[in-house]
Amino acid sequence: MAVGVRTQDLRKVYSSSPPLGAAGGFVARADAKGGKQPKTQIPALDGLSLEILPGEIFGLLGPNGAGKSTTVGVLTTRVRPTSGQAWIGEHDVWEEQARVKHLIGVVPQRPNLDFSLTAREILIFHAAYFGIGSKLRNDRADELLEKFKLTERATQMVRGFSGGMMQRLSIARAMMHDPQVLFLDEPSAGLDPQTRILLWEIIREYHQAGRTVLLTTHNMEEADALCQRLAIIDHGHVIAQGTPVQLKASIPGGFLLRLRFGNRTADLLQRLQSLAGVREVRALDDTADGAGADVYADRGGSLIPEIATLAANSGADLSDVHISEPSLENLFLHHTGRSLRD
Amino acid sequence: MNWKTFFAMLARDAHVARRNAIQLLLQTFLQPLLFVFIFGRVMVGSGYMPAAYKSLLLPGIIAISMIFTGIWAVAMPLIAEFQWTREIEDRLLAPIDVAWIAIEKVIAGMLQAVVAGLMVIPLAWLVLRPGVDISIHAPLTFAVIIVLVATFSACGGLALGCSINQQHIGLMFGMVITPMIFFGCTYYPWSALKTFPILQKVVLINPLVYASEGLRATLVPQFPHLSITAVLVALLFFDVLLLVVGLRQFESKAVS
Numbered sequence: 021m022a023v024g025v026r027t028q029d030l031r032k033v034y035s036s037s038p039p040l041g042a043a044g045g046f047v048a049r050a051d052a053k054g055g056k057q058p059k060t061q062i063p064a065l066d067g068l069s070l071e072i073l074p075g076e077i078f079g080l081l082g083p084n085g086a087g088k089s090t091t092v093g094v095l096t097t098r099v100r101p102t103s104g105q106a107w108i109g110e111h112d113v114w115e116e117q118a119r120v121k122h123l124i125g126v127v128p129q130r131p132n133l134d135f136s137l138t139a140r141e142i143l144i145f146h147a148a149y150f151g152i153g154s155k156l157r158n159d160r161a162d163e164l165l166e167k168f169k170l171t172e173r174a175t176q177m178v179r180g181f182s183g184g185m186m187q188r189l190s191i192a193r194a195m196m197h198d199p200q201v202l203f204l205d206e207p208s209a210g211l212d213p214q215t216r217i218l219l220w221e222i223i224r225e226y227h228q229a230g231r232t233v234l235l236t237t238h239n240m241e242e243a244d245a246l247c248q249r250l251a252i253i254d255h256g257h258v259i260a261q262g263t264p265v266q267l268k269a270s271i272p273g274g275f276l277l278r279l280r281f282g283n284r285t286a287d288l289l290q291r292l293q294s295l296a297g298v299r300e301v302r303a304l305d306d307t308a309d310g311a312g313a314d315v316y317a318d319r320g321g322s323l324i325p326e327i328a329t330l331a332a333n334s335g336a337d338l339s340d341v342h343i344s345e346p347s348l349e350n351l352f353l354h355h356t357g358r359s360l361r362d
Numbered sequence: 363m364n365w366k367t368f369f370a371m372l373a374r375d376a377h378v379a380r381r382n383a384i385q386l387l388l389q390t391f392l393q394p395l396l397f398v399f400i401f402g403r404v405m406v407g408s409g410y411m412p413a414a415y416k417s418l419l420l421p422g423i424i425a426i427s428m429i430f431t432g433i434w435a436v437a438m439p440l441i442a443e444f445q446w447t448r449e450i451e452d453r454l455l456a457p458i459d460v461a462w463i464a465i466e467k468v469i470a471g472m473l474q475a476v477v478a479g480l481m482v483i484p485l486a487w488l489v490l491r492p493g494v495d496i497s498i499h500a501p502l503t504f505a506v507i508i509v510l511v512a513t514f515s516a517c518g519g520l521a522l523g524c525s526i527n528q529q530h531i532g533l534m535f536g537m538v539i540t541p542m543i544f545f546g547c548t549y550y551p552w553s554a555l556k557t558f559p560i561l562q563k564v565v566l567i568n569p570l571v572y573a574s575e576g577l578r579a580t581l582v583p584q585f586p587h588l589s590i591t592a593v594l595v596a597l598l599f600f601d602v603l604l605l606v607v608g609l610r611q612f613e614s615k616a617v618s
Contacts, residue, residue, distance in 0.1 A: 034618070093618070096455065100617050118364060121457040132448035136378040142452075145377075148370035149456035193452070 022074035022230050023109035023123055023200040025095060030104035032065040032090050064090040066256035072234055077227050079247030080236040081348060087256040088236035089129060092205050096126045108201055125199030129206045131186035133178045139189055140165065140174040143196050150197035164192040184215045202226060204235040208242055220246055240348040252352055259355045267351050272299035274346035275320040279327065282337030284311035291334060295326055310339060367458040368466055375470040390431050390478050394423045395489060402490045417495045418585050420486050421577035422548030425511060427482045429570055432475035432515020433522060436467050440523030441531060444615050454616050464520055464612040471516030479508055496581045503590060507576040510597035514569055517601055520608030524615050546570030551578060553586040569600040
């Protein structure tokens, strides 16, 4: 029986610097009353509600500092929310911590392997913490070492491992107790393309065994390729949620044309809006070298001649065009006015 | 309470301690044994110190070894694991209440402190002999004091390990451990401070005083020492205080 994940109206304000991997958020300064020094308040989550269905691969997509790691932290008993609730299956994360920890496996953003142990011992002791018997944990450790191509290094201390090997071992460790819900925080950050594909295969396989997977990423291809459903988050709340196809379809038009003009003329935006297939036009801030506009449209390249003609006729002097096809990047840009990579 | 998890974590610490045994032995025993050799053999042998000093010195050396071992065994891994390697997260995610992870650390530290305390006796005896006049007059009291001192060292390690930044480790040894050892009545009995009446009162806030005096009272009662009751009450007080502070600090580090 697969297990789902739910959060309701999660808020988290860090009053000191947030833990590594959950750093970010936007810094606001609230002067403490009568205090000597203004206290730094960092809101990381701002009313985040999510429902992840049992047995799905769910992605949290957002830029650095959006609140992804903090959300994972709250769901995995590592970050206490300022308010709101979180459940793994039927269990309240903050009421039934030990029960919840049985159900989850966590792959952190930064490897946190036990440096005093060898690769194999890390897996064996991890399973022992979860009360798994000696025979079973030995068998499972061998199986996972094989699967993650670590058998040859099994008896070595992990201190000298490469980043990719540590990441693989972290995932193997999280799978040792066969958790119902697997959390992966930026699992492919810093991995070479080959290892990334191995990782994706392993995640899909784990999901096919009836497990729920929640991963965070700021990589749109990964979210698109791997996740059945996604939530796009920014500034600690969900700005869009759905399947990758639904989300992409929700962008007006789908295509995004970023235009730059030498100078802006008064009726330029209105005239762009009146072109066939254009769904939405947004003015960008003027800069020293001219003005810009984002055009969301049903078509891409075929609009360019019309735009060029229009610009020439109105004296706006088209200087640069960038066309992108329907993508999650465009969706994010549409909602926030910023790129995911910013 | 999940005992399987608890014992698995103890097994992990025992495994790591075994692996680092030689390093642990050197860092625990080298300094006290050098001290025993210089003060117990060289100074006494050359006549600068009376022969009785050998016996007076031994309980203090046991106390130092235990305190140093317990603090080191608990505090150093915690400082590194919380702030740098994040290794402890694996155990924080084990299906057990977070406070029990801290208690496991304390138990592991206590065991190491007891082993250190009991090992230093024969080692020091080998260096000092002949002329050491120690005997365990009240085995039960001795055992209770050993356990209380071990608890104090491990709880102290927990409180320090969860309160100190990595860059302040040197400061911890310079400003906390070293004065504690020198004002801990380790190399002299508390009564020797009677010519410094203010200092004699002030050092009573140092828990190591009770550890040294307690061991002196049970191993070499022929020398002046604090009353056993005062020692037991004070050690118990410091154990509870440091455990409460340590647990609170641990939980605030474990959950952000």
